Amino acid sequence: MKILSSAQLREADTFTISHENLAPGALMERAAQAFTNWFINHCGREKEVAIFCGPGNNGGDGLAVARLLSEHNYLVRTFIPETDSVFSEEFKLNLKRLPARIPVVRFNHTAPLEDRHLSKTRIIDALFGTGLNRPLTGLYAETIRFLNNLHAEIISIDLPSGLFADSATPEDAAVIKASQTITFASPKLALLLPQNQVYSQQMHSVLIGLNIGFIENLRSPFYYVDSVSARSRWKPRPRFGHKGTFGHSLLLVGSYGKIGAAILSTRACLRSGSGLVSVSLPRAGYQIMQTAAPEAMVLADPSEKIITELPPELEKYAVVGLGPGIGQAAETKKMLGNLLEKVKVPLVLDADALNLLAADKSLLPKLPPETILTPHPKEFERLTQPFTDDFERLKRLREFCQQYRCYVVLKGANTCIGTPSGNHFFNSTGNPGMATGGSGDVLTGIITALRAQGYPAEDACILGVYIHGLAGDFAKNEKGETALIASDIIENLGKAFKTLEETA
Ligand SMILES: NC(=O)C1=CN([C@@H]2O[C@H](COP(=O)(O)OP(=O)(O)OC[C@H]3O[C@@H](n4cnc5c(N)ncnc54)[C@H](OP(=O)(O)O)[C@@H]3O)[C@@H](O)[C@H]2O)[C@@H](O)CC1
Numbered sequence: 274m275k276i277l278s279s280a281q282l283r284e285a286d287t288f289t290i291s292h293e294n295l296a297p298g299a300l301m302e303r304a305a306q307a308f309t310n311w312f313i314n315h316c317g318r319e320k321e322v323a324i325f326c327g328p329g330n331n332g333g334d335g336l337a338v339a340r341l342l343s344e345h346n347y348l349v350r351t352f353i354p355e356t357d358s359v360f361s362e363e364f365k366l367n368l369k370r371l372p373a374r375i376p377v378v379r380f381n382h383t384a385p386l387e388d389r390h391l392s393k394t395r396i397i398d399a400l401f402g403t404g405l406n407r408p409l410t411g412l413y414a415e416t417i418r419f420l421n422n423l424h425a426e427i428i429s430i431d432l433p434s435g436l437f438a439d440s441a442t443p444e445d446a447a448v449i450k451a452s453q454t455i456t457f458a459s460p461k462l463a464l465l466l467p468q469n470q471v472y473s474q475q476m477h478s479v480l481i482g483l484n485i486g487f488i489e490n491l492r493s494p495f496y497y498v499d500s501v502s503a504r505s506r507w508k509p510r511p512r513f514g515h516k517g518t519f520g521h522s523l524l525l526v527g528s529y530g531k532i533g534a535a536i537l538s539t540r541a542c543l544r545s546g547s548g549l550v551s552v553s554l555p556r557a558g559y560q561i562m563q564t565a566a567p568e569a570m571v572l573a574d575p576s577e578k579i580i581t582e583l584p585p586e587l588e589k590y591a592v593v594g595l596g597p598g599i600g601q602a603a604e605t606k607k608m609l610g611n612l613l614e615k616v617k618v619p620l621v622l623d624a625d626a627l628n629l630l631a632a633d634k635s636l637l638p639k640l641p642p643e644t645i646l647t648p649h650p651k652e653f654e655r656l657t658q659p660f661t662d663d664f665e666r667l668k669r670l671r672e673f674c675q676q677y678r679c680y681v682v683l684k685g686a687n688t689c690i691g692t693p694s695g696n697h698f699f700n701s702t703g704n705p706g707m708a709t710g711g712s713g714d715v716l717t718g719i720i721t722a723l724r725a726q727g728y729p730a731e732d733a734c735i736l737g738v739y740i741h742g743l744a745g746d747f748a749k750n751e752k753g754e755t756a757l758i759a760s761d762i763i764e765n766l767g768k769a770f771k772t773l774e775e776t777a
Pocket residue numbers: 283286287300301302304305327328329330331332334358359361400401402403404405406407408409410413430431432457481
């Protein structure tokens with residue numbers, strides 16, 4: 274799904290209205306209906322609903338939602354800050370349509386908002402959406418601070434008010450802290466960036482019937498990977514396939530004390546469909562690996578504790594995955610340099626392989642084209658340089674991928690995949706329970722396996738990250754977020770792949 278900017282969404286709104294010859298307010302009605310449907314499915318009637326409406330079309334949505342929720346027997350009140358703002362036409366239209374039974378509370382500096390019951394209500398934030406064009410001040414900023422201080426449940430329409438959709442919001446700006454944002458037509462870029470998580474704990478995107486053909490022709494470097502886009506990249510296994518068809522992965526993983534990382538990536542690679550898996554690891558891990566992953570073939574490095582050498586016949590493998598648990602010893606770095614000189618097959622680099630690259634950036638230009646790197650934000654910062662905000666980080670990601678013709682899987686909530694073409698793909702699956710040791714090792718195993726099966730680098734990254742998150746979500750259903758460990762993700766890979774297989 275394409276991620277559109279505020280300006281593009283406005284264009285799509287305008288086109289849809291004129292192309293479908295929609296009556297004034299008709300598109301807003303669809304948006305309000307989509308929000309209301311979500312609300313009815315998720316929020317009971319036990320609490321009163323207080324809807325705060327700003328002067329523009331976001332406020333218009335709020336008024337339409339008030340009417341629709343009231344029709345569904347919710348107890349609703351609306352609140353309108355009185356300033357010198359000019360109300361939009363559709364705001365006025367929906368104010369006129371508001372049934373008399375719904376109270377309208379107008380407030381300003383002389384008649385301030387002093388409602389003690391508000392903290393017990395469910396608040397819908399319809400103050401500002403994609404039309405915000407400067408930080409909020411005065412009564413609007415005060416209202417937002419007042420609402421945040423209530424610590425009530427806040428559900429934002431389209432965007433948390435005060436948050437800029439496509440650029441960095443100043444740190445001290447007044448922005449609603451929503452528990453949920455129901456966003457229209459396309460997830461907004463700002464909602465996918467870690468720095469804004471404090472403003473919206475969760476985001477849900479709903480369709481409002483904008484013209485599909487028009488959106489297809491809009492250009493955007495940002496995409497959101499939902500179940501539909503993940504499935505479109507999925508390839509069923511051919512009926513007459515054999516283990517040679519699905520590729521032979523080589524993993525260079527582990528060091529003394531970190532053989533666990535090697536086991537996790539190996540088991541994930543096996544569970545993700547690689548036809549054969551060979552693992553090269555320090556001698557200390559040989560027996561452990563044979564026992565923990567009997568399906569894998571094991572090659573022992575001459576060194577007891579670290580990886581020092583490349584196994585022979587690199588060309589017989591479909592892909593090489595390197596990094597989990599390898600440490601940063603000088604001999605291991607030498608092996609990495611050797612690998613970059615010799616390897617002719619796709620590479621997946623993670624963890625200490627990335628730290629070794631960061632410590633000697635002269636290795637970066639030697640990365641074979643289409644190498645996949647899977648850093649977490651700190652590792653990526655070491656590979657590039659510190660960033661002031663997430664928008665700058667996205668810019669760096671694009672530049673890095675283009676400069677080194679590589680794919681970077683920047684891990685985190687809504688993991689972002691950068692590609693040499695300049696596109697970015699944000700993932701939709703996963704949960705905070707997955708922020709646990711070994712989770713990244715599992716991802717390396719999955720992506721390596723997909724590469725072994727012939728998936729192009731872009732598909733391997735996108736599907737790998739999606740499947741990893743989906744398995745993590747299944748694991749969360751079983752274990753909850755707190756107790757979730759990386760092995761639980763591996764245990765649920767079967768279920769995650771099955772979901773794709775059955776619905777593709
Ligand atoms: N278009 C459609 O058909 C559909 C649109 N939809 C909905 O509309 C939303 C976008 O609506 P919108 O464009 O009216 O923008 P919105 O966010 O309500 O604010 C604009 C108002 O705020 C003002 N303003 C801006 N910044 C300000 C500030 N810092 N401090 C004070 N004022 C400020 C600005 O006036 P200005 O002062 O700049 O002249 C203007 O009055 C979108 O998020 C979605 O919810 C859906 O219903 C689908 C159909």
